[in-house]
Amino acid sequence: xxxxxxxxxxAVALAVAWRSVHNFLTNPAFLVPALVFPLFFFVSFAGGLSxxxxxxxxxxxxxxxxxxxxxxxxxxxxxxxxxxxxxxxxDFETGFARRYLLAASHRxxxxxxxxxxxxxxAFVTWTVLTxxxxxxxxxxxxxxxxxxxxxxxxxxxxxxxxMWAAGVAMRVRSIQGGPLMQFPVFLILFxxxxxxxxxxxxxxxxxxxSVNPTTALLEAGRGFISGDPTVVVLAFGLAVTLPVLFALxxxxxLRRAEAAG
Amino acid sequence: MSDGLRTQIGxxxxxxxxxxxxxxxxxxxxxIFPLFLLAVNSGGLKGATNxxxxxxxxYLTFALAVPFMQGALFSVMNAGTDLARDIETGFLNRLALTxxxxxxxxxGLLAGAVVLGLLQAVTYLLVGLTAGAELAAGAAxxxxxxxxxxxxxxxxxxxxxxxALRTGSGEAVQSLFPVFFVFxxxxxxxxxxxxxxxxxxxxIASANPVSYLLQAxxxxxxxxxxxxxxxxxxxxxxxxxxxxxxxASRALKTRLVRT
Numbered sequence: 078x079x080x081x082x083x084x085x086x087x088a089v090a091l092a093v094a095w096r097s098v099h100n101f102l103t104n105p106a107f108l109v110p111a112l113v114f115p116l117f118f119f120v121s122f123a124g125g126l127s128x129x130x131x132x133x134x135x136x137x138x139x140x141x142x143x144x145x146x147x148x149x150x151x152x153x154x155x156x157x158x159x160x161x162x163x164x165x166x167x168d169f170e171t172g173f174a175r176r177y178l179l180a181a182s183h184r185x186x187x188x189x190x191x192x193x194x195x196x197x198x199a200f201v202t203w204t205v206l207t208x209x210x211x212x213x214x215x216x217x218x219x220x221x222x223x224x225x226x227x228x229x230x231x232x233x234x235x236x237x238x239x240m241w242a243a244g245v246a247m248r249v250r251s252i253q254g255g256p257l258m259q260f261p262v263f264l265i266l267f268x269x270x271x272x273x274x275x276x277x278x279x280x281x282x283x284x285x286x287s288v289n290p291t292t293a294l295l296e297a298g299r300g301f302i303s304g305d306p307t308v309v310v311l312a313f314g315l316a317v318t319l320p321v322l323f324a325l326x327x328x329x330x331l332r333r334a335e336a337a338g
Numbered sequence: 339m340s341d342g343l344r345t346q347i348g349x350x351x352x353x354x355x356x357x358x359x360x361x362x363x364x365x366x367x368x369x370i371f372p373l374f375l376l377a378v379n380s381g382g383l384k385g386a387t388n389x390x391x392x393x394x395x396x397y398l399t400f401a402l403a404v405p406f407m408q409g410a411l412f413s414v415m416n417a418g419t420d421l422a423r424d425i426e427t428g429f430l431n432r433l434a435l436t437x438x439x440x441x442x443x444x445x446g447l448l449a450g451a452v453v454l455g456l457l458q459a460v461t462y463l464l465v466g467l468t469a470g471a472e473l474a475a476g477a478a479x480x481x482x483x484x485x486x487x488x489x490x491x492x493x494x495x496x497x498x499x500x501x502a503l504r505t506g507s508g509e510a511v512q513s514l515f516p517v518f519f520v521f522x523x524x525x526x527x528x529x530x531x532x533x534x535x536x537x538x539x540x541x542i543a544s545a546n547p548v549s550y551l552l553q554a555x556x557x558x559x560x561x562x563x564x565x566x567x568x569x570x571x572x573x574x575x576x577x578x579x580x581x582x583x584x585x586a587s588r589a590l591k592t593r594l595v596r597t
Contacts, residue, residue, distance in 0.1 A: 110516070121523035124539035128529055132385040267375075272382045282381030 086183035093177065093190025097164060098197050111160060111198060115153035115206050119145060123213070126272060134277050139216035139303050146210045147227065147298040148271055151291070153202050154235040155262050161195035162242020162258045169250035169334070178335060188243055188327050195239040196232065203231065218304035226309070227301040230294055233316035238262055240323030247330030250337065265291050274299075290315045346438055350446020357420060358450035368412035368454060369461050372405035376466070379404070383528060391533055394472070394560045402466040403555035404527055406487045407548060409458035410494040411518045413451045418498025418511035421447055425506040430593070440590045444583065448495050455491030459484040474562040482568070483558045489575045490551055494518075496582025503589035525549040547574045 101107045123145040130141040137144045168174035177187050211217075217224060242258040249257065269291035270278055278286055286292050297312030358365070380398040387395050394400050424430045433443065463480060467473060473480055501511050525548040526534065534540040543549050554571020557564040 114516070117520060117523065120539075124536040125523070125528055125534060125543070126383075127539075128389055128533045128535045129383070129386060132388050135385070264374075267378045270382070271378075273385050277385045278382060279384060280381055282378065 086186040086189065089181045089183050089186025090189035090193055093181075093187050094193035094197065097161070097191060097194030100164070101194070101198050102201075107160075107164075111153075111157065111202050112205050114156070115149050115202055116209055118152065119149040119206060119210065122149065122272075123210075129272055132273065132277065135273060137274070137299065137303060139218050142210065142213060142215045143217065143302050144299060146206075146215055147302055148295060150203065150206065150227070150231050151234050151294060151298060152266055153206060154199055154231040155238040155266060156259075157199040157202060158195050158235050158238025158240075159242045159258050159262050161191055161198065161239050162246045163252060163255055164194075165191055165243055165246035166249065166252045166254055166258075169246065170252055174250075174334070175338070184331060184335065185328070188240075188324075188331055191243055192236060192239045196235055199231070199235045203228070217302055219301045219306075220304065223301040223304060223306060226306070227298050230298050230301075230312060230316050233313075233320055234294065237316070237319040237323050240320055240327040244323060244326035244330040247327070247334040250334060265289060269295055271295075290319070343439060343442055346442035347446050350438075350442060351449030354420065354447050354450035355453045358416065358454050365454065365457065368409055368416070368458055371412075372408035372458075372462065373465055375408070376401055376405050376462075377469075379528070380469075386529060389529075389533055391530070393530060393556075396470070396472060398466065398469060399471040399559050400530075400556065402462070402471045402559055403552045404522075405462040405466075406459060406483075406490065406555050407522055407527075407552060409455065409462065409487065410490045411515070411522065412458075413455060413491040413495040414498035414501070414518055415512060415515055416454060416498070417447060417451045417495035418502040418514070419508045420450065421499055421502035422506060422508035422511050425502065425593070426508065434594050440587055440594075444496075444499060444586055444590065447499060448492050451492050451495035451498075452488055455488040455495075456484065458491070459487035462487075472559065474560055475558040476562075479558040479563070483555060486554060486558075486568075486571055486575065489572065489579070493575045493579035493582060496579055496586050499586040500582055500589050503586055503593045506593070521546060521548045526552055547578070550574055 101111070123142045126145070127141045129135065130137065130144070165174065168177070174187075178184060181187050219227070241262070245254050245258045248254070268282070268285045269289050270286050275283070275286055275292055275296065293308050293312045293315055297306070297308050300307035300309070376398075380401045383401070384397045386392060387397050387400075392400075421430075424433075463473075463483060473483075475482065498511060498514075501514055502508075505511065524539070524542050525546045526543050527548075531540065531543055531549060531553075534543055550567075550570050551574055554567050557567035557571075561567075
């Protein structure tokens, strides 16, 4: 009798992703916050701050709802990745991740599976968020290709955040590492032009936002939705580079987890 | 108040205060997180002061009211989590075997919230003033602002106690945190009520008591002495405190019957 062939990287990734997505979709404790929080931020920012569009110098033709939609989309992409990191940490705490490490012939497939799950989770959130935004009357002046570019940026942000959080989770291997995954992402997101364009910021926040990579992503995303693409090359350069760098960080985390047994 | 009751409250208050002070994980986020948001929002929304009808030319002064409310929300978590831990570890069961009165237990547990509220209020005010915020009501206004902040913190703390007694679970109390943030975000947190343009948002914010608590803080910071705004703020805080204490007392009776 021949021995069963070990599963390849793709099979490992699909198996890990299926379990993560299944947990996400069947457990309201995971599903509800992932859907509610982005909607809540969108509603409170777009609804409560709409008067900001009357500030002298604020010029965004699609309106304040679209302006905030881009931020909330990228924020939900980033936090989707972070929440996946929480799941990885939980798997290590319960011992399930060790079983993954024992069973998987291609351990990189474990990380790939978590990343795939994070992306699927994000697509669920974006579908709901986009539907609500359109029903609320959001204007989209960009073409199909430009809107595709906006979601392409969000995919890269999701991937980058997942790799970051996975790297932390596999090093700490406890949910106590949650703040370490979450806080830097929160910091980098909110030290960007969240409420007004960069040109209307002043003082220290302008200085910080000017060198914050999130600013380029936001500006490009807002350019796409308004049909006036801007800093596209810089934004996609960052959007592709950051996941690659964080994938190396995640690979280091995987090595640490393997060494820890 | 009888000597016995005073002793009971004193012992539990001492325990509550020491427990709060010995947990940096409770104190640090409650101080740092609101100040970080204050820094970000006062920088990012500075342009809002150019809107016609905005009550001050300093967004920092306008936004300084928000940390006081966020600090109060943290007290829900801290007071509730501490009591839930007492329930989970069986400490409440042991207390139930003593002649301890319910009022002493609840009052004593809130002592930690009072100390944390005081620490928060003084820190927020000092940081805000150092960063350039104004305090139109002067030094006496600063004292009233701190008293209001502690009152609001204790009032929200009773909701944490109620949640802990009802659920007996620290995790369930923690899960209330986002719910209270909804109240904060759907208020006049970022702009004054009269500048909220989206009608449904304006309606919700107008019906949200947090908006009026924020206005009470802002009246001292921006306008000076507006007794109407202050009375409304203190009145709402007292109402939350009364309802919270009543609900917590009833939940305590139920909890003690169960044990």
